[in-house]
Structures are given as C-alpha cells and as structure tokens.
Amino acid sequence: MQTIFVQFKCRPGAAYRVADRLVEEIEEISEVYSTSGHYDLIAKFYLDPERDIGHFVTERLQVLDGVSDTFTTVAFKAFGRG
Amino acid sequence: MQTIFVQFKCRPGAAYRVADRLVEEIEEISEVYSTSGHYDLIAKFYLDPERDIGHFVTERLQVLDGVSDTFTTVAFKAFGRG
Amino acid sequence: MQTIFVQFKCRPGAAYRVADRLVEEIEEISEVYSTSGHYDLIAKFYLDPERDIGHFVTERLQVLDGVSDTFTTVAFKAFGRG
Amino acid sequence: MQTIFVQFKCRPGAAYRVADRLVEEIEEISEVYSTSGHYDLIAKFYLDPERDIGHFVTERLQVLDGVSDTFTTVAFKAFGRG
C-alpha cells in the first residue's frame, strides 16, 4: 500500500463540511483531523500500490466543494517495532 | 481547560468590528488585542477539556464577517510561580 | 487521548537513526514515516489527556541525537464513520 | 501598562529551562506557555508605560541561556466587555 498525508486549506467556515465529505465519500481515507497552524485539516490515505496518487489528489480531493488548497506529503516507510 | 491563541487577518478596515463581535458573541474568549505585524488581532480562548478546538475555530470564528484568515496556536502548559 | 504530529528535520544522514530511536525509546509513538518534501520524518504520538505536550516535544524528542528542528501540529478531532 | 507577546525559539531541549527562568527571574511576566508550531514558547509581559520595550527584550530576554531567536508583537488595545 501507498501512504500519503494531505493537508487542506478550506474556505472560511468550510473545513468541517469538507472533513465530513472526506469520511463519507473517500473510502481510501484512514483518518482525518482538524489541526493547529496554517492548514485546517490533515488526512491520511492508503492507496493500492499501482494507484496514481496525483490523479487521486487532483481529481478526487481538490474538487470537493470548500477546498481552496492542498499539500501532499508521501510517506515512504513506516518504521515499526518489528 | 484548553488554552489557544488565534491570530486574525481581517479585511481592510474590519478588524475592530471583528474584535467587538468576538467579545460580544464568543463567551470562551479570555482577551483580544489589536497588534503590530502581519495579523490585525490576537485572541486567547479557554475551552472545556473535551471541547473540539477545530470546530470552534472553523465554525465559530472563521465565519465572523470580516475575517479573511486565521492562525491557531495551541498553548500546552502554563508555567507559573507555583 | 491527545494526538499530535511532529515533523523532524535531521542532520544529513541521521534521519533513519532518529526514526529507529523514536520507535525504540518513545512508547507514546503510534507511527513514524520518512517523507517527501522539506522534513525528513513525520511521526504521530498519542499522549494521555493530562500530559504536557510541550514538555514531551522539547524534553523527549528534541534532545534525540541527530534532530536539528521540529514542527508540532496538534490534531483536534478525529473524524470517523462512526 | 504596555502589553507585549514575545515568542521564543530555543536551542533543542532548552525550552523548559528558558520558561522556568522567565518565571523565576522576569517579574514583568504575566504568563508563559509552551506552544505548537515553529516557536517553542509564547509569553506575555506587562511593562510600565514609560518602560523601553526594546531594551527589555534585547537586554533581559534575549540574553537568557538557551534562547536562539525572539519575535516581539505589541498588543495595542485590550477589547473587553466593559
């Protein structure tokens, strides 16, 4: 699986509506939080290995009503206690 | 209690109207100041321990007329003379 | 529980040693990933509700050998399918 | 009284020692918190009206061992319920 973090800046007052729609409509979502700082939300998604991350972010996430900007961070490796 | 600082950038000329409404309508407010620098206002809020800070900021504060951007800083610990 | 994300910038070549020590020594860790972009690592931690986040970050994480900078983001609410 | 907020970036692992010294040695302090984001601490100080803020920040605060940078925000007006 591929793991990505996407941070969302939303239009004023729209962040929770965006978070609700992420949970309802995007099945690849693992978790979504409202956060401190510049961005309103951070979400983690698991995608199939051959899935196109760019298509997912620009065609599935950026088009949600209320989203004004996104920032994508790819997680390369999960360290664990083994 | 949870303590947060929220800085507000307002539309030109709207900062004091925003400050007045914060004082009148947001009972969780502890203090609000107009400030030097990039932001127009800084406010401190005390929220109940189980209160959702993100919901408070995006649904109660960002929707006030005249607010164009917010930046949220969480205060973790109050140091004191004990 | 309190949830925080901490991003780490490490000295050149030190990021994986830092990640290993996070997993071995910091029991509050939930997950840690190496990432794209400016920072080398992102980690998520769960802390007890009364735990002091600032103390945890500055006294437990920043002091790990190889860490040159940290950025802390507090997660306010976990949205879920309920 | 004059009210200022000063944010502190400290050397890794030094933030709480700085906070303790602020409380112990700087009597003008009103409150100090560890925080999320880029800076480690935010503190509020009340100074006498004729007090020189710049002297206070550069000669009293910047010289504390462990402080690597400061950012000063002046609070102009405290809005209140009157």
Place this chain on the structure above:
Amino acid sequence: MQTIFVQFKCRPGAAYRVADRLVEEIEEISEVYSTSGHYDLIAKFYLDPERDIGHFVTERLQVLDGVSDTFTTVAFKAFGRG
C-alpha cells in the same frame, strides 16, 4: 509620544494617490516615502501616548482607497546623542 512605522502595499498605480491622501488627511503623519522593495510606501506617525495604535491603523489607514495591505512596526525607543 508613540512612534510607529507603517508600510503600505497599494493596488497597481495607486501608491502616490495614497501618499497624497496620507499627507492631506492624516495629521498624525510625520513623513511618508515611496520605497524600493516589496512595499510601495513607508510612513512614520506620532501618536499621543494614550492613543490606540490598532484603531488608528485599521480604521484610519487601511480604509484609504487604494490600500491593499499594511504592516505595522512599533518603534520602542529613539536613541540619540543626548
């Protein structure tokens, strides 16, 4: 007296009209210059000691037609040859 510097970013082509109005309408002004760099103008104002700087900037300066952004710097102390 309180001394502040305010930098102005104006809409394209509007900077000199803003400067003229500052001189004509804002009696607290000491000097205003067009400048190099990102901002179009820098102005210095002297305000009475009890005057509210934030109110002055947001209600008197930001509302001038052609102003798109302001940045306020407070001058704490004037060093002199004594």
Place this chain on the structure above:
Amino acid sequence: MQTIFVQFKCRPGAAYRVADRLVEEIEEISEVYSTSGHYDLIAKFYLDPERDIGHFVTERLQVLDGVSDTFTTVAFKAFGRG
C-alpha cells in the same frame, strides 16, 4: 518503477563534485543537471517499486560530501502520448 526528483543545495564550490559522485556512485540515477535558482542541482532517480525512498535519500544521497540540504519531490505518474 518509482520516480523521484531530488534538488541539492551544496556547500559553495562543491556542486560539481557532488554531481560527479552522483553519476559515479549512485546507479539508480537517471539524469542530473546543474540549475538556475536557489538549488545547485536537480537529479532524477528510478527506484525499484519496493525500494524505500526515504532510506535512499537520507542514507545514500545526504551523506555525500558537500551536500548541505536536499528536497525530495515524488513523481506520481508519467503522462505520455501512449
């Protein structure tokens, strides 16, 4: 295959020595250029699908003598004329 772009900031005068070593020692390299702007070099690497990108960047690239900073961009999809 996974495709990544890595930008390198090098110590003054060291960029070409770093570029030469990238070509000689890093077989996953596809191309490396000296560039305009803030960074000195941009390089593209192809990694096996199961290869850990973070490990590659921090343990293989950041440790090259003369490298002072890196910025990693992951390429998700190669568009083509098909």
Place this chain on the structure above:
Amino acid sequence: MQTIFVQFKCRPGAAYRVADRLVEEIEEISEVYSTSGHYDLIAKFYLDPERDIGHFVTERLQVLDGVSDTFTTVAFKAFGRG
C-alpha cells in the same frame, strides 16, 4: 538543445486536463509528472538552441486553460557517465 523544467500550479481539479494538453499540444515536451508538494505538475522540455525560452513559457504554457502559476528552472548541464 536547451533543457528546462517547468512546475505548474493549476486551479483545483484541473491538473490532469493540463497534463493531457501538454502532451497533446506541446511537441517540445519530453515528460510530465504529477507530483507531491506545492505544485501539481513538473514537466521537462527540450528546446532548440536558438529558441526563446521566455516566449515558450509565457505564450505557449501559461495560456493553457487551468494553469494558475508557473515556475521555470533552467538545466545548465547534463552530467553523464559519458
């Protein structure tokens, strides 16, 4: 040949349409990828030695529907195993 990298920020949801048009209409293109980070796309172009890069970027690329910003990096030299 001259080699340039151009990064594209697109309007929300428009990045893949822009990528498709780059491939279909811009014959100087060598490759285009969707990417992590702030920009949506990175593309590499080969231009004839006497070709005007600025004209190409502003008159051929910036005018594509959906493009909101571009950043151009010139590649000076391709290092190779020769």
Place this chain on the structure above:
Amino acid sequence: MQTIFVQFKCRPGAAYRVADRLVEEIEEISEVYSTSGHYDLIAKFYLDPERDIGHFVTERLQVLDGVSDTFTTVAFKAFGRG
C-alpha cells in the same frame, strides 16, 4: 544617473506584451529580459539624478496593462575596470 532593476510578475500569457510596451513607451529603459524563476521579466532603467523613482515605478510601470506585481531594486554603484 540613477540605475534601477524592476522585476515584473504578469498575468498569465501577458509578459511579452508587457515587454514590448516597455520598449516602445518607456524611454528610460536600458534593457528588458524574460527570465527564469518566479518573475517573468527583469528590466533595467536609467533615470535622471533628480528623477523620482517611486513615481516612475508606480505611475509609469505598474499601470501597464498585464502587470500584476513589481519588485524594485536600486543599484547603488557600478563597479568597473576603470
């Protein structure tokens, strides 16, 4: 003579039209180039010693159709082989 460099950010697709008008209409121009990086154009102007640079930039250059932002750098001294 006074020497200044002005960098121009133009609306998408407008940079060459702006450059042409600079050459045709602004006789103080010495040279103008399209460039790599964030800005689209850099131009150098020679102004009479008593000429007001700020007026020139805001009233003559910023008002050209297609200009969205300018950044002015003043050249203090020309070093030469003498």
Place this chain on the structure above:
Amino acid sequence: MQTIFVQFKCRPGAAYRVADRLVEEIEEISEVYSTSGHYDLIAKFYLDPERDIGHFVTERLQVLDGVSDTFTTVAFKAFGRG
C-alpha cells in the same frame, strides 16, 4: 540628499550596543529605534547625493560588532504638505 532605512538583526543581547555605536560613530544617522517584529533596530540615514549607499552599508554598518544581518530600503521621495 539620499534617504535610506536600514533594519538590523543583531546577535542576541547586542542590539543596544549596536544602537549606541550607530549614534556615536555614524554621523550620517538621523534616527535609530528599537522595534517590534523580526528585526531589532531600524535606522534612517541621510547621505550626500553622490555618496555610494552600498559602500556605506557594507563597509560602515555591517562591520559593527554585533550586527548579524541588514536589510536596506531606499526612500525615493518625501511627500509633504508643501
């Protein structure tokens, strides 16, 4: 006369010593203030029309003990009530 503003970032605790030396040793100085924000000091200087500003800043000001960075803004025109 030429008018310039120079902002100074000083080493921690050195700002007032720098300000004192500016007043004592730099006769071109008009005024110097300690300030809010990122920089510690702002100073205004009047130079003879044929004076080389760059030489003045780098050879006279940057070399003062305790100065770590400077930022120079040229004032083009003083607007006045005439």
Place this chain on the structure above:
Amino acid sequence: MQTIFVQFKCRPGAAYRVADRLVEEIEEISEVYSTSGHYDLIAKFYLDPERDIGHFVTERLQVLDGVSDTFTTVAFKAFGRG
C-alpha cells in the same frame, strides 16, 4: 551569447571586496552593482553559447572568498527597439 544575473549575499563587510574581485578576475562580467534589499550585489555576465553556466557559477563565483550565497537568474531574451 548567454546572459545571466547572479545575486550575491556576502559575509558582513565583504561585499565590496567581492565586487572588486569579480571585476578583476572574472572576464565574463558585464556589470556589477551593490544593491538595496536582501542581497548585497547583482552582477550580469555574458557567456559563450556553449559555456556551462552551472560550472561557471559554482566553480568560479561561489568560491570567491567572502561569498556566502548566490542566486542565479537566466535571461532568455533581450527585447529591443530593433
């Protein structure tokens, strides 16, 4: 010919020595100025068409004593009155 602008940040007090050496030792130089703003110097160079710009900047310019950082902008086209 290829035209590039290189901006130089120098160690405090070293900018004029760097400028002198640029004029004396770098024959490709066309002009060099001390400037306002963040950088100390801007220089323009003309290079033969087949000359490697990256090599020139990193091996000839960055190694001059006193240079702490450089930023390279490529000039694509010189607009002219024809």
